[in-house]
Amino acid sequence: MRRGSRQLKSILNYIDGQFLRGTREFPDVNPADGTVIAQIAEADQGMVDHAVGAARKALRGEWGRMGIRERAARLHKVADAIEARFDNFVAAEVADTGKPIALASRLDVPRAAANFRAFADVIKTSGLESFQTETADGKSALNYAVRKPLGVVGIITPWNLPLLLLTWKVAPALACGNTVVVKPSEETPATATLLAEVMKDAGIPDGVYNVVHGFGPNSAGEFLTQHPDVNAVTFTGESQTGATIMKAVAASVKPVSFELGGKNAAVVFDDCDFEDAVNGISEAAFLNTGQVCLCAERVYVEHGIFDKFVDALKHKAQSLRIGSPTETSTDLGPLISAQHREKVLSYYRLAREEGAVVVTGGDIPQFGDALDKGFYVQPTIYTGLPEAARCVKEEIFGPVCHVAPFDTEEQAIDMANDTEYGLAASIWTTNLKRGHRVAQQMNVGITWVNCWFLRDLRTPFGGAGLSGIGREGGIHSLNFYSELNNVCIRL
Ligand code: NAD
Ligand code: 6OH
Numbered sequence: 001m002r003r004g005s006r007q008l009k010s011i012l013n014y015i016d017g018q019f020l021r022g023t024r025e026f027p028d029v030n031p032a033d034g035t036v037i038a039q040i041a042e043a044d045q046g047m048v049d050h051a052v053g054a055a056r057k058a059l060r061g062e063w064g065r066m067g068i069r070e071r072a073a074r075l076h077k078v079a080d081a082i083e084a085r086f087d088n089f090v091a092a093e094v095a096d097t098g099k100p101i102a103l104a105s106r107l108d109v110p111r112a113a114a115n116f117r118a119f120a121d122v123i124k125t126s127g128l129e130s131f132q133t134e135t136a137d138g139k140s141a142l143n144y145a146v147r148k149p150l151g152v153v154g155i156i157t158p159w160n161l162p163l164l165l166l167t168w169k170v171a172p173a174l175a176c177g178n179t180v181v182v183k184p185s186e187e188t189p190a191t192a193t194l195l196a197e198v199m200k201d202a203g204i205p206d207g208v209y210n211v212v213h214g215f216g217p218n219s220a221g222e223f224l225t226q227h228p229d230v231n232a233v234t235f236t237g238e239s240q241t242g243a244t245i246m247k248a249v250a251a252s253v254k255p256v257s258f259e260l261g262g263k264n265a266a267v268v269f270d271d272c273d274f275e276d277a278v279n280g281i282s283e284a285a286f287l288n289t290g291q292v293c294l295c296a297e298r299v300y301v302e303h304g305i306f307d308k309f310v311d312a313l314k315h316k317a318q319s320l321r322i323g324s325p326t327e328t329s330t331d332l333g334p335l336i337s338a339q340h341r342e343k344v345l346s347y348y349r350l351a352r353e354e355g356a357v358v359v360t361g362g363d364i365p366q367f368g369d370a371l372d373k374g375f376y377v378q379p380t381i382y383t384g385l386p387e388a389a390r391c392v393k394e395e396i397f398g399p400v401c402h403v404a405p406f407d408t409e410e411q412a413i414d415m416a417n418d419t420e421y422g423l424a425a426s427i428w429t430t431n432l433k434r435g436h437r438v439a440q441q442m443n444v445g446i447t448w449v450n451c452w453f454l455r456d457l458r459t460p461f462g463g464a465g466l467s468g469i470g471r472e473g474g475i476h477s478l479n480f481y482s483e484l485n486n487v488c489i490r491l
Helices: 045-059 068-084 086-097 101-125 162-175 190-201 220-225 239-250 274-290 303-319 338-353 409-417 432-440 474-480
Strands: 009-011 013-015 018-020 024-029 036-042 130-134 140-149 152-156 179-183 209-211 232-236 256-259 264-268 296-302 357-360 380-383 400-406 424-428 446-449 482-490
Touching: 013 045, 013 190, 045 152, 045 179, 045 209, 045 220, 068 086, 068 101, 068 162, 068 190, 086 101, 086 162, 086 190, 101 162, 101 474, 152 162, 152 220, 162 179, 162 190, 162 232, 162 474, 179 220, 190 209, 220 232, 220 239, 232 239, 239 256, 264 274, 264 409, 274 296, 274 303, 274 400, 274 424, 296 303, 296 409, 303 357, 303 380, 303 400, 338 400, 400 409, 409 432, 424 432, 432 446, 474 482
Parallel strands: 009 036, 152 179, 152 232, 179 209, 232 256, 264 296, 264 424, 296 400, 380 400, 424 446
Antiparallel strands: 013 018, 013 209, 024 036, 130 140, 140 482, 357 380
16 A cells, blocks of 8 residues: 555455455445445455354354344344444445435434344244144144254345345344355445444354355355355345356255345326325335335326326426435435446437437436546436337336326236236325225235335235245244244144
């Protein structure tokens, strides 16, 4: 390091209670201005082996012997410790992702603490069913199941909601008595390492929570999913990556839980509460700069209110403040990386080629300052595309939606379901019967009526089709993160 140049922070691996450098480093870039904010220590195969070995050893130590009440108490301590370092977590998440500070403060960091509290409570209060079985000789048997940890769980997470999605898996895995090795996204490593400090403070024994940094192919991600001593893999990310991981785990028949991509529909009926629907769809299309798997990229609006709705949504989009993530008034930050911006812009170009009408946006905003080096795009609304257009079929993962009209409820349901994905849908109507009727016909894992991304952590969460395998949330998470052993006793 030259004298006078700024000493960059290192983001380290965390293995068996130790913060460790790797053999190589790679840069952590702030998407708001393209500056390098830290160096990330990449874990090689040997370090992943070390992490998995430490996690296995910890299963036989204090953690393995700990009862549910004590485990739950420690998870509450983790939540307390996250809250105690709230500002550190917010700052790290904002610098890594470019998301607005207001969003990280109201969504990402509170949800991280809530994830630990929710699963601490679920594991304490949930029971398992038992059956008294009548046998042919007129006697009976009693069946009941016990929960055991799976063992070492490999957790691989994306960059859009880094801490929220990581803790959504770490908390139930630990609640069930497992140990974990997590591989956060190479784009957003900071909060996983910060969480390691919190784990130490909260009395989580060494080896229970381990972090390895790196990329996917031929790096820490692949080393983890191919590791013979990992008992299960849980992954959130792109559908294509899910397919690759599935191949990697197939040989050893490991359980997997996959939360993958989406091309989610919103259906707006002419009897909706108009203002609520406009605000709701704006949030569903543009929150986190459209980088939420649940975002609505396809909006279907009933004919009678179509023009008025498109106009109101345009004004709403144009009123969003795009800017520095550290300004409290900012609504929209940048996309995660130059590469991802290029992908989103390629869809903006494709939409025009496919014949879209650009209602608003479609370009890069100009700031006239350092933010011009950031990875910003304008929030964008299209109309006029045929349903078969690639922009209507493929996940873009940016602040963009296509709005199309429909005439009948049946037609709206058909259009909403015409996708290979099946993650989420939202329905906007004041007709209660219609809300239920349409919601139940959506081929997805999660349907919201008159709301979007409103979460109760006890409910099943996951997707159909290309959107994933399995459900997490409440008891569903416990069932994935534990092995059930049914005990049958002849009475
Ligand atoms: P991604 O699939 O590119 O990466 C996710 C993680 O997988 C990263 O940590 C990456 O390093 C790792 N990875 C990549 N290739 C790998 C390999 N071959 N083996 C092991 N690990 C590998 O996803 P992303 O771009 O980080 O995130 C955006 C995507 O995630 C979008 O498609 C979005 O819809 C999806 N997503 C889904 C949900 C959900 O709950 N369904 C939630 C958030 C994001
Ligand atoms: C995807 O980007 C958002 C996923 C959200 C959750 O997994 C959740 O539990 O709210």
